[in-house]
Amino acid sequence: MIEKELSALEQLKASRNPLKVVEDMFKEAQEGIPLSDDHISLLKWYGMYPHINSEGTEEKKYFMKRIKIVDAKITLDQLDVLAQIGQKYAQGLVDFTNRQNIQFHYIEIKDIPAIFKLLDSVGLTSRMASGDGPRPIMTSPVAGIDPKEILDASYLVKELDSYFDKNDDRFCNFSRKYKVGISGCGRHTAAHEIQDVAFTAFKTEEGEVLFDLTLAGGLSKSKQIAYRANKYVKPEQVREVAVVCAEIFRDHGNRHNRNKARVRHLVNEWGLEVFVAEIEKRLAYDLQEGLIEPQITPFENRNHFGIHEAKQIGESFIGFAINSGRVAGEDFESISKICRKYNVGGVALTSTQNFIIYGVKTEDAQSLADEIDDLGYPYKPSPFRARLQSCTGKEFCKFGITETKEYAKVVVAKLEKDNPNFTENITMAISGCGNACSHPQISDIGFVGTKVRDEEGNRVEGYDVILGGQLHGVNGSRIAHKTGVKVEATKLVGFVNDLIASYEMDDLGQNTFKEYLNIVELKK
Incomplete structure (x- = not known):
């Protein structure tokens, strides 16, 4: 088999630490040295991607910049700074x-x-x-706050x-x-079913807290629900198991075909048992057997909308x-x-593009909730506003076929107006292309961007319709089916x-609209 020749970008990436290359680039940019295309591609290690212009080509003057929020929480000082960046440098x-992060647009190198x-x-x-x-680690947005959390x-x-x-x-x-x-999280808000590696806490009958280990989940075009490793991990083992999994992926991930270069492809190539055996070999000990999947919250109930009493006496979160x-x-x-x-x-920050304010004095909770609501961010949202996600779309992403963010806002407003009495808790997503980041x-x-007649x-913006997706633990999850x-x-x-x-x-x-969507046959 002839191996694919590495591109100039891949050679540059492979030969040096990309983080260090990017840091050198920033210094050169300040001195007026222009950046090459390959170097610009490395900016993603610092959360930066070039915008596109109306002709669909990269407009290297502007970048999207992603800020890493380590544990999903933003302090007041950090919030002030992020607000300042948004207004001063990102055109608002x-x-x-x-993935519980913040993205800015219209960022310039200068x-x-x-x-x-x-x-x-x-x-x-x-x-x-x-x-x-x-990537930034997915976790519960109410860790340490919610009295109903497991750990x-x-x-x-x-x-x-x-x-x-x-x-690094x-x-x-x-x-x-x-x-x-x-x-x-007691509501399993970290979406462990679609992570490369995930640790989901549960309590045994004896009251011991363990983590259920899942592997090889992921979406995009090669979508797959994770496998249970049939192993339980103790809290003190989490870091070393995650590191060992990273080492295996680093050492054996496919570097010649990016379409086959995710953890799920490696696990599928080796087989789950072989991958788990390699984990234990590198750990130099066996993990606890875990044949039973913990009870998991269904996706539509994984939220914390509204006012809730916190662990901290006299405090609430909203x-x-x-x-x-x-x-x-x-x-x-x-x-x-x-x-x-x-x-x-x-x-x-939540994993569904929403947010929670915590550490609120209980006597202030209603007043604060009303003030935020008045800005247009409800704490008792309609099902459409609560769980409709959208990706960046063609406005800024080079893969985008359709416009999404501003379009989705209009969709939500119209659906709310047309269906004021609809209350069932459903999830929706609008994606600008087949990578389906939303x-x-x-x-x-689900709506996946494409061109239609x-x-x-005339060829106009449109969407392929997929129905019936769900997260409900490894055994109860399903990928949405294509309707044609x-x-x-x-x-x-109107659809x-x-x-x-x-x-x-x-x-x-x-019994529910969710169940209906999984069996209804649409007219093509």
């Missing part, structure tokens, strides 16, 4: 991601030194926010992130990205919804000021309205 566009100085002043970074290495796993998240950071020469240069989840994950810069600044006004603990593959209703035969139906973007709201109307007229013997 702030996106919340489904502003990077000032941005870095601001981030550093409050302990934030964009270093290893992206790139082919460990506060924040210390494990910070410990592992710190280890990867201190050993060993862990920043993988064949592809490496996604880990560590969570003690969950709010964002329309399609985008917050206007002035709103972000207003949220920061409101949080200062009530002297809260901070803001936590997770339509695990949504009840309108009635006059394509819908023009302008007709998407959803018709689906709801058909369900209300004849539910086909199903």
Whole structure:
């Protein structure tokens, strides 16, 4: 078999530590030295991707910049700085991601030194926010706050992130990205079923807290629900198991074909038992056998909207919804000021592009909730606003076929107006391309961007419709099925309205709209 020749970019990446290369590039950029295309591609190790322009080519003047939020939580000082960056350097566009991070747009290289100085002043970074290495670790946004949690796993998240950071020469240069989840959440909000490696806490009958180990999950085009490793991990073993899995992926991930360069491909190639055996070989001990999957919360119930009593006596936390994950810069600044006004603990980011304000004095909870609600971020959201996710789309992403963020905002508003009495808890996602970063593959209703023919035969923006996705533990999860139906973007709201109307007229013997979507046959 002839191995694929590495591109100039891959050779550059393989020959040196990408983080160090990028740091040198920033210094050169400040001196006016232009960046090559290959070097620009390495900026992703610092969370930066070039924007595109209206012709679909990269506009290297502007970048999207992702900020790494280590444990999903943002302090008040950090919130002030992020709001300042959004207004001063990002033209007021702030996106919340489904990996619990913040993204800015319209960032220019010339502003990077000032941005870095601001981030550093409050302990934030964009270093290893992206790139082919460990991505920010998914966790519970209410760790240490929710009285119903199984375990506060924040210390494990910070410990592992710190280890990867201190050993960046060993862990920043993988064949592809490496996604880990560590969570003690009682509602399983870290979506362990779609992580490369995940640790999900549960309590045994004897009251011992263990983590269920899952491997090889992931979405994009090669979508797959994770496997249970049939092993339980003790809290004190989590870091070394995660590190060993990273070492295996680093050493054996496919570096000649990026389409086959994820943990799931390696596990599928080797077989689950062989991969687990290699974990235990490198650990030099056997993990505890774990044949029974813990009880897992279904995806649609994994949220913390509304006002909740916190672990801390006299404090509450409040969950709010964002329309399609985008917050206007002035709103972000207003949220920061409101949080200062009530002297809260901070803001936590969810894996569904929403947010939670924690450390709120209970006597202030309703007033704060109302003020944020008045900005347009409800704490009692409609099902459409609560769980509709969207990706960056063609507005800024080179892969985007359709516009998503601003379009999704309009979709939500129209669906709310047209269906004021619809209350069933469903999930929806709008994605600008087949990479499907907004997770339509695990949504009840998913729309994947494509081009379609309108009635006059013109090629216009549209969507492939997929239905019936779900996360509910490894055994109860499913990938949304293709319907073969394509819908023009302008007709998407009408399509959803018709689906709801058909369900209300004849539910086909199903108890919920979610169940209905998994069996209904659409007219093509």
